[in-house]
Amino acid sequence: MDVNSNKYTIGFSIVMVVIVALLLAFASEGLKPMQNQNIEREKMQNILKSVGIEVTRDEAKDAYNKYITEEIVLNDKGEQIEGDAFKVDVLKEYKSGGQKNFPIYIYESEGSKKYIIPLVGKGLWGPIWGYIALEEDKNTVAGASFDHKGETPGLGAEINQGWFQEPFVGKKIFDESGNYQSIKVIKGGAPEGDKHGVDAISGGTITGNGVTEMLVRTLKTYEPYLKS
8 A cells, every 4th residue: 555645645635534533532421420520510619609708619518518408399380399400400491482491409407498590581692591599588698699601801700709699698689568579789889788789790791781680580480488
């Protein structure tokens, strides 16, 4: 065989491409269980972060099992139904046209109970998401954590910083008459004493609007359960 011929070069290239593709496919399948485990543990980290518990990925499962005492699936009427809350894809549920299922996670420690609600939305450049924890009254915010896929550094990307998330603590979902208000990110700053508003990020208006929309839409979905 003439190793200097075009035919040999093309044949050799095809064989190498096939071999490399097969190796990558086998590697991907072999690593898939580990990848799924890492995704699950990162989700546990984010759920716990909303109630102020910071753990490493390796610590996440034990901490989650310790503090999250119940996982509930709700239908769009706020009624508890059968299902695995942890495996519910919230984004797909919002997009689905039929019966929707929504998860809620219950945290308990030293007699304190909190309700953790997952959030999904859209920022300026892509998806945003997070978790908001409510006190036992199902009205007062106990903590919040947000993250994003690709918001602008120094602007919208700041939603994952503590200085933006901490002001949500103590805010209210309902007013004194029990009417649904949610929480809004307010450009120019929330008025002093506003129980339903937090300061927006300077220069991050569109991302802030995305956080507002995410909160208003999501918490409205959970309103029947929160009022029950």
